[in-house]
Amino acid sequence: MGPVGQSTEGSMAIENDVLVIGGGVAAVASALAARETGADVRLIAHKQSTLRQASGLIDVLGYHPADADDDASRTEPIVDPFEAIEEVPEGHPYERVGAGAVRAGLDLFDDVVGDAYVGGHTDRNALVPTHGGAVKPTARYPASAAAGVASDDRDAFFVGFKSVPGFDALVAADHLRAAGVPFDVRGATIEFPGDLRDDAKLTRYAHLLDRNDAVEVDGRSRPVRQALAERVEERLSGHERVGFPAILGDDHPAEVREALSDLLGAEVFEVPMGPPSLPGMRLSDMLFEALEDAGVRVTTGNPVVDFEADGDRVDRVIAEHTASRVPYRAEQYVLATGGLVGKGIQSDRERVYEPIFDLPVPQPEDRYDWFEEGAFDDHPFARFGVPIDRETRPLDADDEPAYENLRAAGAVVGGYDFAAEKSGSGISLATGYAAGSEAGDRA
Amino acid sequence: MSDAETSDDFDVTTDSTTGDDEFEPVQVFPETEEMDLRPGSDDCYKCSTCDTNCPVAEVDDDFPGPKFQGPEQWRLKRKEDQDIDDSIDKCSNCMRCDSACPSDVPLSQMHNTARGEYVENQMDKLSQEYVRNRILSNYNFFAGLASKVPRLANFVTGLSVTQWAGEKVLGVTSEREFPEFAEQTFREWWTERGGAQVHNPDKRVAYFHGCYSNYNTPEVGKAMVEVFEEFGYEVMVPEQGCSGTPMFANGMLDDARRHAETNVENLVAAIGEGADVIASCTSCSLSLRQEYPELFDIHGIDDVAEHTYEALEYLRIHEDLASELEGTEVDFPDLAYHAPCHARNQGLDGQAIEMIDRIDGVDAEDVGDSCSGISGTYGWKVEKYDLSMQIGEEMFDHMESAEGDVGMTECPTCAMQMGHGTGYEIKHPLEVLDAALVSEDTSRP
Numbered sequence: 001m002g003p004v005g006q007s008t009e010g011s012m013a014i015e016n017d018v019l020v021i022g023g024g025v026a027a028v029a030s031a032l033a034a035r036e037t038g039a040d041v042r043l044i045a046h047k048q049s050t051l052r053q054a055s056g057l058i059d060v061l062g063y064h065p066a067d068a069d070d071d072a073s074r075t076e077p078i079v080d081p082f083e084a085i086e087e088v089p090e091g092h093p094y095e096r097v098g099a100g101a102v103r104a105g106l107d108l109f110d111d112v113v114g115d116a117y118v119g120g121h122t123d124r125n126a127l128v129p130t131h132g133g134a135v136k137p138t139a140r141y142p143a144s145a146a147a148g149v150a151s152d153d154r155d156a157f158f159v160g161f162k163s164v165p166g167f168d169a170l171v172a173a174d175h176l177r178a179a180g181v182p183f184d185v186r187g188a189t190i191e192f193p194g195d196l197r198d199d200a201k202l203t204r205y206a207h208l209l210d211r212n213d214a215v216e217v218d219g220r221s222r223p224v225r226q227a228l229a230e231r232v233e234e235r236l237s238g239h240e241r242v243g244f245p246a247i248l249g250d251d252h253p254a255e256v257r258e259a260l261s262d263l264l265g266a267e268v269f270e271v272p273m274g275p276p277s278l279p280g281m282r283l284s285d286m287l288f289e290a291l292e293d294a295g296v297r298v299t300t301g302n303p304v305v306d307f308e309a310d311g312d313r314v315d316r317v318i319a320e321h322t323a324s325r326v327p328y329r330a331e332q333y334v335l336a337t338g339g340l341v342g343k344g345i346q347s348d349r350e351r352v353y354e355p356i357f358d359l360p361v362p363q364p365e366d367r368y369d370w371f372e373e374g375a376f377d378d379h380p381f382a383r384f385g386v387p388i389d390r391e392t393r394p395l396d397a398d399d400e401p402a403y404e405n406l407r408a409a410g411a412v413v414g415g416y417d418f419a420a421e422k423s424g425s426g427i428s429l430a431t432g433y434a435a436g437s438e439a440g441d442r443a
Numbered sequence: 444m445s446d447a448e449t450s451d452d453f454d455v456t457t458d459s460t461t462g463d464d465e466f467e468p469v470q471v472f473p474e475t476e477e478m479d480l481r482p483g484s485d486d487c488y489k490c491s492t493c494d495t496n497c498p499v500a501e502v503d504d505d506f507p508g509p510k511f512q513g514p515e516q517w518r519l520k521r522k523e524d525q526d527i528d529d530s531i532d533k534c535s536n537c538m539r540c541d542s543a544c545p546s547d548v549p550l551s552q553m554h555n556t557a558r559g560e561y562v563e564n565q566m567d568k569l570s571q572e573y574v575r576n577r578i579l580s581n582y583n584f585f586a587g588l589a590s591k592v593p594r595l596a597n598f599v600t601g602l603s604v605t606q607w608a609g610e611k612v613l614g615v616t617s618e619r620e621f622p623e624f625a626e627q628t629f630r631e632w633w634t635e636r637g638g639a640q641v642h643n644p645d646k647r648v649a650y651f652h653g654c655y656s657n658y659n660t661p662e663v664g665k666a667m668v669e670v671f672e673e674f675g676y677e678v679m680v681p682e683q684g685c686s687g688t689p690m691f692a693n694g695m696l697d698d699a700r701r702h703a704e705t706n707v708e709n710l711v712a713a714i715g716e717g718a719d720v721i722a723s724c725t726s727c728s729l730s731l732r733q734e735y736p737e738l739f740d741i742h743g744i745d746d747v748a749e750h751t752y753e754a755l756e757y758l759r760i761h762e763d764l765a766s767e768l769e770g771t772e773v774d775f776p777d778l779a780y781h782a783p784c785h786a787r788n789q790g791l792d793g794q795a796i797e798m799i800d801r802i803d804g805v806d807a808e809d810v811g812d813s814c815s816g817i818s819g820t821y822g823w824k825v826e827k828y829d830l831s832m833q834i835g836e837e838m839f840d841h842m843e844s845a846e847g848d849v850g851m852t853e854c855p856t857c858a859m860q861m862g863h864g865t866g867y868e869i870k871h872p873l874e875v876l877d878a879a880l881v882s883e884d885t886s887r888p
Contacts, residue, residue, distance in 0.1 A: 011760050050545045053490050197504045203495045204504075275490040297797060301542050301790025322732035322789050323748035326760050342545070 013316050013329035016042040016297065017443035020436070021304050021317065021356070022336030022344065023049040025058075025425050026410025028287040029105055029432025030334040030439070032112070035294045037440030043296055044319060044328060046303040049284045050342055055272040056246075056279025057128060058109065058117070058140035058429070060102060061085060062422025065092060066378045077137040081426070082123050091415045093427045096390050097434040104437075105429030109140065112290040116254075116282070118146045127151055131167045131245065131273045133175025137422060142279045144253050147241050147269035150181045157239035158187035158271070159232050163198050164205070166273050167245035188235045193217050193227035206250040206278050212259070225256065229263035239266060246270040246278050253282065302326070304337075304356055314403045317356065332405045332439035335359075335386075335394070336432060339411030339418075345384055352384050354412065359386045359394045359402055361414065378417070385414025392435040405442070407435035480517050480556070483549040487514040493540035493550055498814035499533055502833045506533045509540035513553035520557075527561040534558070535818035535827075536692035537784040538729070552737040555691050562694030575614045579820040580693040583685035583702075586624065586658040593624040616828040619863060622659045622855075629657040629664035633680050643677040648757070649713035649720050650680050651706075653727040655855035666877035667723045667754055673881050674762050679718055681709040686727040688785075689820045691734055703739050706731070710750075711743035720751040723873055725786040725853040726819065728753045732789065753786070753853070755794055755872055768801040771879040775805040777847030778870065781838055781861055783854035784814050795851070795872040802879045807851060810841035815852075817860035832864070839864040851875070 018034040020027050023045030031043045061081035065088055078084045085102060088094045094102065110120045117140050119126055125137035127150040135150045148156070156176075160169030169187030176185045194215030196204055209228075214221045217230075232242060242260075248270055249256035261268045272279055291298055299319075306318040306325070316329040335356065337344030346355050352363045352370070361384055364370060370381045386394040386408050393401035394408045409431035411418065418424035487510070494500055494508040507530055519525050531554065540550040566573050578585065589596035599605055600621035609615040627635075629652050648671055656663040668678050684702035691699055710720050710731075722728035731751040735744050758764040778799070782792035792812070799807040816834030821827050842850060842865050850861040850869040858869040 012763060014759060047545050047547075048492065048496070048543045050492075052492055052495070053545070195504075197507075199507065200504065201491070201494045201497070201500050201508065203501065207501070276492055276495045281495070297793065299790055299793055301787060301792070319790075321752070321756065321791075322729070323736065323745075324732070324750070324752060326756075 011327050013327040014042070015329045016040050017330060018042070018332045018334065018436070018439045019044065019317065019328055019330035020334040020336060021045075022334075022338060022342075022410065022412075023047070023300060024051055024336065024338055024342065024410060024428060025054075025287070026412075026428035026432040026435075027334070027336035028291060029108055029429050030336055030407075030409050030436035031291055031296045032108055032294055033104075033433045033436030034332075034334070034440035034443070035296050035436075037437060037443075039332075039440040039443040041296045041440070042328070042330070043291060043298050044302060044304060045298075045300045046337075046343075048300065049288070050338065051284035051287070052281045053275035053277060054280040054283070054425075055130070055274070055277060056142050056283045057136060057138040057145075057272055058106075058119070058425040059136070059422040060106070060125075060139035060426030061088075061094070062125060062137035063420060065089060065421055066417060077127070077135075078125060080123050081125055081139060091387060093388070093413050093416055093431050094423075096388055097392065097430050101434040102426060102430040105426070105431075105433035106139065108433055109429055113140075113283070113286055116143055116286060117141065118143050129172070129176055129181075129243070129271055131172060131271050133172035133179070135176070135179055135181070139426060142270070142272070142282070144246065144248065144257055144270040144279065145272060147267040148243050148271060150176070152241075153182045154240040154267075155184040155238075156186075156241050156243060157236055157266075158185065158243045159235075160187065160189040160245060161192045161205075162189055163192060163196060163200065164202070164245050164247065167271060169243075172271065186239070190231050190235070193224060193231060202247050202273075202276055202278060203250060203281075205247040209247070209256045210249045210252050225259050226263060229260055233264060236264065236266060241267040241269060243269050243271045246273045248278075250278060250281065253278075304328070307357055309403065312401075312404050314357070314406050331443040333403075333407070334432075334435045334439050335406060335408045335412055336410045336428075336435070337412050339385055340381065342411055344410075344412035345414075347384075352381075354386055354394075357394070357402065357406065359408075360397050361386060378420070382417035382419060383414055385412055387415060388413055388431075391438055392431055405439075407439055409435040480549065480553055483547075483553065484514040484517045486546045487544075487548045488546055490545065492543045492545060493548075496539045496543035498537060498539065498816065498834045499535055499830065502830050503533060506530055509534070509550050509554070512557065513540070513550040514548060516557055517553050526565055527557050529561070529565070531558050531561050531694075535821040536688075537814050537818045538788050539784050539814060542784075542788045549737065551734070555694075555696070555734065555738055558691075558694035559696035563696075566694075571612075571614055575824070576693040576820070577695060577698075578613065579615070579823055580689040580695045581685070581698060582689055582820075583654040586654055589624050590628050590658045593626050596624050610825055614825045615823055616825045618828050619823060619859070622655075622859060624658055625661045627661065629661035630680065632661055632665060633668075639672075639677050639679065641672045641675060641677050643675055644717060646675055647677045647679060647713075647716060647718035649710060649718040650678055651683060651686070651710070651720055651722045651727055651731065651751070652680070653686055653722065653724045653855075656723055660855065660871070663723050663871045663873055666871065666873040667721070669881045670754075670758070670873060670876050671721070674758065679713050679716070681713050683709060686722075686724075686730040687734065688726040688730050691730070691738070692819050692821065696738065700739055700741075703735060703744070704741055707735070707741045707744050707747050710747045714746055714750050718750075719757065720747060721754050721757055722751065723754050723853070723871065724855055725753055725783050725789065725791065726856075729785045729789055753789065753791055755798060755876070756789075756791055759794060759798070764798060765801060768798055768876075768879060770803065771801075772803040773805050773875065773878040775875055775878055776849040778805065778807040778849055778851040778875070779810050779842040779845035779847045779867070780807045780851045781810050781815060781842070781857055782812070783852055783857045784818075786853055787812070791853075795853070799872065799875055802875065805875060805879075806846060807875075808845045808847060810838055810845055813837040813841070815854075815857040815860040817856045819856045822856075822860060831860070835860050835864050842867065
C-alpha cells in the first residue's frame with residue numbers, strides 16, 4: 001500500500017555522516033563504532049528493537065559450523081571460541097572480519113554493559129542453562145544468570161510459576177539432570193503470590209518485584225519479595241542456589257535478586273527465557289542508552305524501503321514516514337536490518353531477496369531445495385543472507401562490492417547458521433564493529 | 444505503516460483469475476467486501492512484544508492486551524455468532540502496539556474495527572456510557588458551541604456543580620478541569636488578520652489545525668502560521684472537521700467517517716492547488732496518514748495520507764531547518780519534553796529534542812518513553828481516571844526530576860495530562876521555533 005515510486009524530488013534529505021539501518025545488536029555496535037571515529041551518526045530502525053525478544057545471552061561460537069571436519073566436532077560445545085574462529089570456512093562472517101574484530105566488538109559491548117554482564121574474564125565459553133533445560137555455550141551472560149552456570153557444582157533448585165508457562169521448572173530440572181550436569185537439580189511449580197490474571201504480562205511480575213509492592217496472601221498484605229521468598233523457602237530443603245524464570249525486575253534486577261537471596265539464604269539466579277524476554281529488554285535499554293550518551297541520533301518507527309544510487313555509491317535511502325517518502329542521506333551506510341526473522345531478508349514464493357537494495361542473496365533455484373527434511377537438519381535457508389567482502393561490503397553478482405559506501409552487519413549477512421553454531425550476537429558485534437569503524441573512518 | 448490490506452486494493456481471488464489451477468493457499472478464503480485483516484493476522488508470530496508495551500495491560504488486570512484484542516479476536520470472529528469481547532472498551536487507542544510490533548501486524552486497525560463493531564452491535568445506545576462517549580468523541584461539536592460564548596463556557600465548565608453533574612449524569616470525571624476556551628479561536632484570528640500574508644504558488648501548505656488549537660490553544664496555530672510564513676510558505680486554512688481520533692477511540696466510526704468525508708474533500712482540493720497538508724497535533728497527522736486509509740474507502744483518501752506531515756517533520760524535510768536553527772537564541776524556560784505515543788507511531792519522537800538542541804538559550808530534556816496515560820478521551824471517563832493517572836505516574840516522576848519546570852509536547856491531551864499531574868505550564872515545539880525564528884527576528888535591529 002506504500003506510495004512506491006513516488007519521487008522525493010524537491011525534498012531536502014535528513015543528513016548525517018553515517019547512517020545505520022537497523023535496531024539490533026549489529027546496528028547498535030555499528031553506530032557506536034562509527035561514532036567513536038568522530039563521525040556524526042544516525043541509526044534508523046523500523047520498529048522497536050527485536051532485542052526485546054532475545055535471550056540476552058551473547059554467544060560468540062558455541063558449536064563448529066556445519067562444514068567442520070566431522071560430526072563429533074559439530075555436536076561437542078566449543079571450549080574456546082577464539083581458537084575455533086581461526087578455523088571457520090572461507091566466506092563465513094568471522095573469516096571475513098577476523099578475530100580482531102570479534103575482540104573489538106566484545107570490548108565495545110563490555111564497555112556498554114559494565115557489570116550487568118559477566119564472562120569477559122576468560123576466552124572460554126560459559127555453559128548457561130536455558131528455560132528448556134538445555135545448556136548453552138555462550139561468551140557473555142547477564143549477571144543475573146551468573147549463579148546458574150552449569151560448571152558450578154552447587155546443587156540447584158528451579159522455581160517455576162503456574163501462570164508463567166514459558167518455564168517449566170520440573171522439565172528444565174529433568175533435562176539438566178539427563179544432560180549430566182555435575183550437581184543435583186530439582187524443581188517445583190508454585191503460584192506467584194498476589195492475584196495476577198492468568199496471562200498477566202511478564203513485565204507485570206517484573207515491575208511488582210521492582211517496586212516490592214504489597215500483595216494479598218491469605219488475607220494478609222505483605223511485600224511481594226517477602227511473600228515470594230516464603231513460598232519458595234518451604235520447598236527449598238537446603239539447596240544453595242535457586243533459579244527463577246527471568247522475570248526478576250525490569251529496572252532494578254540486581255536489587256531484586258539480592259533481596260531474594262538474602263531472604264532465602266541461597267543465591268538467586270535467572271534462567272534466560274524466550275520472548276518476551278526481560279533480559280532482552282534490559283539489554284535493549286542499555287544499548288539504546290549508550291547510543292544516546294554517545295550522541296548518536298536515533299529514529300525509530302520509519303522503515304527504510306528504497307534507495308537512490310549515484311554510480312557505484314548509494315546517494316540516499318528513502319524511509320517511509322507513515323504514508324510519505326522521506327530521503328535520508330549520508331556519506332556511508334551500514335545495513336543491519338536482520339535476517340529472515342528480522343525481515344532484513346525476505347522471501348516470497350519465487351525467491352529470497354534483500355528488500356532495500358535488492359542485493360544478491362545466494363539461494364537454490366527451486367524453493368523445495370531451500371530446506372531439508374528434518375527439523376534440525378542443515379537447512380540452506382538458515383544461511384540465507386548477503387555475502388560480504390573483507391571490508392563488510394555486500395557483493396554484487398560478480399563478487400565485486402555492490403556499492404562503494406555500503407556495508408552490512410549482523411544477520412542480514414549470509415553464510416552462517418547462527419542458531420546451529422550459537423554465533424548470532426558475536427557475529428553481530430564483530431561485523432557491526434568492523435562495518436561501523438570502516439564507515440566512520442571514511443565518512 | 445502496516446502492510447494491512449483494505450478491500451479496495453486487496454483481492455484474494457486475484458490468483459485464481461489467472462487460469463492456473465494449481466493450488467495456492469491464498470485462494471481458500473472467499474472474496475470479501477469488508478476489510479480483510481487476514482494477512483495482518485497471519486503476520487503475528489505471538490512474540491507478545493505488543494502486550495509488554497501496552498500501558499493499559501500494565502495497570503489493569505482485567506485487560507487481556509493487544510495480542511488478544513487484535514489477531515486473536517479477529518480469528519475468533521471468523522466463527523458465527525461470536526460477540527466482540529467487551530474488554531475492547533478498555534483499549535485506550537494509544538497505538539503503542541503498532542510501533543512495537545516487529546511483524547507489522549495492523550493491531551490498531553484491528554482494534555478500531557472491532558471497537559466499531561462492538562459499539563454498533565453490542566452497545567446500548569441509551570446507556571449513560573454510550574451517550575458520554577458520543578459527547579466526548581464529538582468534542583469538536585461542543586467546543587464549537589462553547590467558543591461562541593467562551594467566557595460563559597469557561598465560567599460554566601469551571602463551576603463545581605457542572606463538574607459534579609458531569610460525573611454523576613455523564614460519567615465524566617470531576618477530577619479534571621475542563622480545558623479553557625480561547626476568547627478568539629484560531630480561525631477567527633486567521634480571518635481577522637486577512638488570511639495568508641505570504642502568497643506563493645510554489646510553496647503552499649494546508650494547515651489542519653484540528654479542534655484543540657482552534658478552540659483552546661490558538662497560540663499553537665499562530666506559531667505554525669508564523670514559522671511557515673517565515674520560510675516563505677503560503678498557508679491555506681481549509682474548512683475542516685475533527686480528524687476522527689476521539690471517535691476511533693470510542694468506536695464511533697460513523698461520526699468519524701462523516702468528518703473524514705469533509706476533510707478529504709477539502710484537503711484533496713488544497714493538494715490540487717499544490718499544497719501539502721500540515722498538522723501541529725500528532726494525533727491529527729496520524730489519523731490522516733494511517734487510520735484514514737486503514738478504515739475508510741473515500742475517493743482521494745490515499746492522496747491525503749501521502750501528502751500529510753507533522754509541522755516540524757515537514758520543515759526538516761523541505762527546509763534546512765537544522766542550519767536555520769543553529770545559532771539562534773531564545774529566552775525560553777527549560778523544557779521537560781514528552782513524546783506522545785502517536786508521535787512515536789509516526790517515528791517522530793526524537794525530532795523535537797534534535798531540533799531544539801540547536802537553539803541557544805533553551806534546554807529540552809526527554810522524559811522517557813512512557814505513555815502519558817490520558818489517551819484523548821480515555822482519561823476523562825470516571826471509571827478510567829485512576830488508571831489513566833497510574834499510567835501517567837512514570838511520566839510525572841520523570842518530569843519532576845527533569846531540569847525544566849515547563850513541559851513540552853505536540854499532543855493537546857498529553858499536554859492536559861502533563862499539566863494535571865505536575866501543575867506545569869505546557870508548550871508546543873512550534874512555539875519554541877516561533878520564538879527562535881520569528882519573534883527574535885523582529886526584535887533584532
